[in-house]
Amino acid sequence: MNRLTPPQIIDELKAATGDGLLESRITEWSEGLKGLTSHHIWVHVSREALRPAIQQIIRIHVPHLSVIAFGDTGSQVDLIYHLCIYWGIPKEEILISLTVSLDKTDLRIPTITDLIPGALTSEREKQEMLGIDIVDIPDDRRLFLPEDFPPGVFPWRKDETGVPDGMVKNLWATGRDGVATCAIPPEPPKPEPPPAAAGSTPPAP
Amino acid sequence: MKTINVKKPAGYTTSIGPAHPALKEPVMFALGLEGERIVKCDFVPGMAHRGIEWMGMRRNCIQVVYLAERICGLCGITHALSFCRAIEQIAQLQVSNRAHYIRTLVGEIERIHSHLLWAGVQAHELGFDSAFYYSLRIRENIMDLLEFLTGNRVHYAMIQIGGVRRDIVPDQFARIEASLRFYEDAFDRLSAIFLEDTTVQMRCRDCGVLTRKQALTLCPVGPTARASGIRKDVRVDTPYAAYADLDIAPVMPDQFTGETRGDVYDRIVVRLLEIKQSIRIIRDCLAHIPDGDLLAIPKPAVLLAKLKAAEGEAVGRHEAPRGEVMHYVRLTAGQEEPTAWKVKASSYSNYMSWIPMMEGDQVADIPVIAASIDPCISCTDRVALVRGTDRQIWTKDDLHRLSVEKTRRIQASISAGGNES
Numbered sequence: 001m002n003r004l005t006p007p008q009i010i011d012e013l014k015a016a017t018g019d020g021l022l023e024s025r026i027t028e029w030s031e032g033l034k035g036l037t038s039h040h041i042w043v044h045v046s047r048e049a050l051r052p053a054i055q056q057i058i059r060i061h062v063p064h065l066s067v068i069a070f071g072d073t074g075s076q077v078d079l080i081y082h083l084c085i086y087w088g089i090p091k092e093e094i095l096i097s098l099t100v101s102l103d104k105t106d107l108r109i110p111t112i113t114d115l116i117p118g119a120l121t122s123e124r125e126k127q128e129m130l131g132i133d134i135v136d137i138p139d140d141r142r143l144f145l146p147e148d149f150p151p152g153v154f155p156w157r158k159d160e161t162g163v164p165d166g167m168v169k170n171l172w173a174t175g176r177d178g179v180a181t182c183a184i185p186p187e188p189p190k191p192e193p194p195p196a197a198a199g200s201t202p203p204a205p
Numbered sequence: 206m207k208t209i210n211v212k213k214p215a216g217y218t219t220s221i222g223p224a225h226p227a228l229k230e231p232v233m234f235a236l237g238l239e240g241e242r243i244v245k246c247d248f249v250p251g252m253a254h255r256g257i258e259w260m261g262m263r264r265n266c267i268q269v270v271y272l273a274e275r276i277c278g279l280c281g282i283t284h285a286l287s288f289c290r291a292i293e294q295i296a297q298l299q300v301s302n303r304a305h306y307i308r309t310l311v312g313e314i315e316r317i318h319s320h321l322l323w324a325g326v327q328a329h330e331l332g333f334d335s336a337f338y339y340s341l342r343i344r345e346n347i348m349d350l351l352e353f354l355t356g357n358r359v360h361y362a363m364i365q366i367g368g369v370r371r372d373i374v375p376d377q378f379a380r381i382e383a384s385l386r387f388y389e390d391a392f393d394r395l396s397a398i399f400l401e402d403t404t405v406q407m408r409c410r411d412c413g414v415l416t417r418k419q420a421l422t423l424c425p426v427g428p429t430a431r432a433s434g435i436r437k438d439v440r441v442d443t444p445y446a447a448y449a450d451l452d453i454a455p456v457m458p459d460q461f462t463g464e465t466r467g468d469v470y471d472r473i474v475v476r477l478l479e480i481k482q483s484i485r486i487i488r489d490c491l492a493h494i495p496d497g498d499l500l501a502i503p504k505p506a507v508l509l510a511k512l513k514a515a516e517g518e519a520v521g522r523h524e525a526p527r528g529e530v531m532h533y534v535r536l537t538a539g540q541e542e543p544t545a546w547k548v549k550a551s552s553y554s555n556y557m558s559w560i561p562m563m564e565g566d567q568v569a570d571i572p573v574i575a576a577s578i579d580p581c582i583s584c585t586d587r588v589a590l591v592r593g594t595d596r597q598i599w600t601k602d603d604l605h606r607l608s609v610e611k612t613r614r615i616q617a618s619i620s621a622g623g624n625e626s
Contacts, residue, residue: 027519029294032449033302033495040520064437065424067553069533071518071545078545080533082520084442088435090454093442095520118424118557144251155259163259 003086004060006039006094013043016056020049041096047109050100054081054115057096061085065112066095068122070130072158076101077130079109104159108133129156234559234575238568246563248556258546265541266292266512267505270366273532276548278359279322282308282315283525284532284548285364290445291521291534292366293501296512301497302447304368309447310490311354311363312523313483317388318347319526320476320483323579324395327473330572331408332609336398343391350384353377366508367501378491385484392481399473400461407615409470413562413574416467423557427528428475429578432458433467439524451489456482469577476579479526513541527551527579552578569607 004012006026014021023044030037045053057063063083071078081098102109111134113120124143126132131154134140142149154161232252237245257276261269273284286308293300300308325340348358354373355361363369373381399405415425420433430437438455440448456478458464458471465471502508516538522531528551535545555578562574 027294030449031300031305031445032447033493034450036444036449038443038445042518062421064426066522066529066531067533067547067549069545069547069549071535080518080547082531082533087437087442088455090441091444091449093439095443095522097520116424117422118554121553121557142251143249144254146251146254155256158262163256 003089003092006041009041009060009085009094009096010043012060013045013053013056016052017045017049020046020052022046036091038091039094041094042099043096044099044101047100047102050081050098051110051112051115053098054083054112057083057085058115063096063116065116065119065122068119068126070126070156072130072156073101074158076103077107077132077157078102079126079132081112102132107131108135110135111137113138128154130154131157131161232556234563234571236563236568236571241567241569243563243566243568243571246560248559250556258548261546262542262544265509266366266536266543267509269543269546270364271362273548274360274362274364276550279319280315280525280527280530280550281359281361282312282364283523283530284550286312286446287521287523287530287532287548288534288546289364289366289521290523291519291532292512292515292536294519294521295517295534295536296366296515298367298501298511300368300501301499302495303372303497304499305446306490306494307369307371307373307499308364309451310373310487310494311351311361311369312446313486313490314347314351314354316483316526317480318344318351319579320480321347323476323526323576324399326579327573327576328398330576330605330608331405332612333398333405339398340395343387346384346387350381353380365500366512368499370499372499373494381487381491385487388480388484392477392484395477395480399477403619404612404616405473406470407619408612409468409473409573409577411466411468412570413469413566413577414467415558415562417465419561420467420558423561424554425528425558425578426554427525427551428456428472428479429528429555429558431455432465432471432475434459434465437529439522439529443522445522447490447493450493451486453482453486469573472577509541512536514538518545525551528554567611568604569611572604572608 010024010026013024021043025042027040027042028037029040043053063085064087066082066084069080069082071080079100079102081100083096083098084093085096086092086094100109109132111123113123120139121143123134123137124139124141127134127137127140128142128145152161153163153167155163233249235247235249236243257272261272264272270285270288273288274281276284292298321340321344325337325344328334328336328340351361352358354377355363355371363371415429415433417434420430420435425433425435426437434457436455436457441453441455456475458466458474461474461478462471502511515536518533518535520531520533522529530551531549533545533547534543537544558578559575563571566574
């Protein structure tokens with residue numbers, strides 16, 4: 001097999017996505033006495049360029065999708081598609097991380113399950129945990145969250161749609177009959193309550 | 206085919222954040238049946254959801270190391286190591302080679318430990334309870350060894366950001382070697398029980414097949430992938446810690462049987478041979494362990510200050526006993542806690558493979574197939590069967606009884622000199 005170097009892979013992705021490739025970098029890391037270096041390609045692509053980029057990676061080598069990771073940056077949600085290529089060739093595997101930033105006003109992204117069926121688990125998880133709308137996902141049920149989980153709450157989001165305080169159980173407060181089973185941590189200073197806070201405040205334990 | 210509606214039991218409110226589907230976790234299957242044959246398989250995980258990532262994003266990085274260890278009882282090294290490797294790449298911390306070797310060594314001891322537990326579970330599901338007791342009994346030796354080296358039988362607290370917390374000194378080598386010799390002897394017996402026994406072969410051959418083509422599309426990892434002919438092993442493909450110095454190759458089923466069928470038997474072969482491989486890796490580590498510091502930054506307060514100033518994103522990976530584990534971490538300067546943390550455990554990748562494995566096989570094969578990807582026998586705790594319009598819940602005990610009865614039928618047919626029809 002004629003293997004591409006990391007810069008060549010970025011060139012291939014650039015050719016496949018055009019202006020959709022916003023940013024790219026290669027990181028290296030080595031461990032052990034022999035100092036073998038592994039390569040990691042980070043590519044930031046636009047939403048429209050995600051599928052062309054993955055199709056191009058499939059043309060290079062059958063990729064193994066590890067997981068779709070996430071990050072909430074405030075006004076945007078980042079999805080990071082981690083794909084391994086050249087697996088099975090000792091010491092030559094390359095990890096490609098495709099980052100797509102989605103504005104919170106428009107959290108839609110096309111499914112990749114037609115390209116990589118194994119992505120379904122990860123895509124279902126992103127829908128329920130982050131409120132992402134995966135367009136054309138073949139199975140849009142919840143995966144990990146129970147059916148009685150309140151709609152509109154997305155546990156990994158760091159804004160008002162995240163987990164409200166009332167849903168958090170503190171371990172120290174879970175003793176029987178309200179008796180704490182371990183030391184109660186000092187109360188952090190409370191910030192000024194926002195005016196006209198939406199929703200009900202939870203009863204004190 | 207009638208649509209199967211899977212209804213998750215409701216009634217608890219703690220299911221926040223991603224579950225950590227590593228093992229010992231209840232998973233509900235919904236199976237469509239035609240007679241004894243499974244024609245449709247679906248599963249619902251999430252009953253053991255603890256919101257680990259949610260908690261991690263509200264703690265500082267050193268606290269997260271201990272939290273990560275508690276994702277899974279068996280994989281204490283795995284998750285802590287993956288998380289620490291990600292942090293080390295972001296903060297550019299150089300781990301000494303001695304720490305790399307110690308990490309590799311305890312990681313391989315953990316692999317033997319995990320595979321022995323799996324061997325016991327697999328034997329139990331097959332109906333060989335004597336082999337189950339044997340596996341669990343010989344597993345005590347490695348738990349004692351882990352306690353001897355790390356101070357704990359589970360949750361070893363061995364890995365820290367920038368290195369390891371305890372040294373392994375030459376005085377301890379003899380005890381390790383004694384354990385390795387014990388497991389070399391035990392391997393011969395395990396091999397006779399699992400690999401040469403006619404009943405096991407008849408029970409597991411061509412049962413729960415995952416073809417290479419299916420494995421390429423469904424992205425399984427670890428022994429589940431290797432048994433289907435996918436030569437994927439993070440230790441070999443992207444060497445880290447001391448694996449870069451060692452001469453290892455992925456264990457494939459055809460090394461033993463000469464062919465790859467991707468069935469339960471092949472998964473047994475891969476796991477058992479990996480026990481032998483781990484013994485060799487531990488010996489190599491002991492023979493070549495270099496000198497060096499244990500920790501890059503020994504003082505936690507200094508380490509925390511450095512991590513607070515670090516900014517960036519990285520991925521830490523480790524080949525756990527069940528396959529690739531990946532931690533994606535993002536740190537922001539001026540903030541102690543990770544701004545993003547995604548944990549991908551091995552079984553997370555292997556779940557999808559259950560569907561093609563189960564479909565086409567019999568109800569009595571469910572426990573054997575479920576155990577063959579090494580999740581947990583409690584995964585079969587609640588199985589909803591849809592037979593025509595009847596719907597009934599079969600418990601783990603019912604399924605286990607069915608599985609044992611099938612094994613007994615095969616044994617009876619062997620002693621009668623014929624094959625099961």
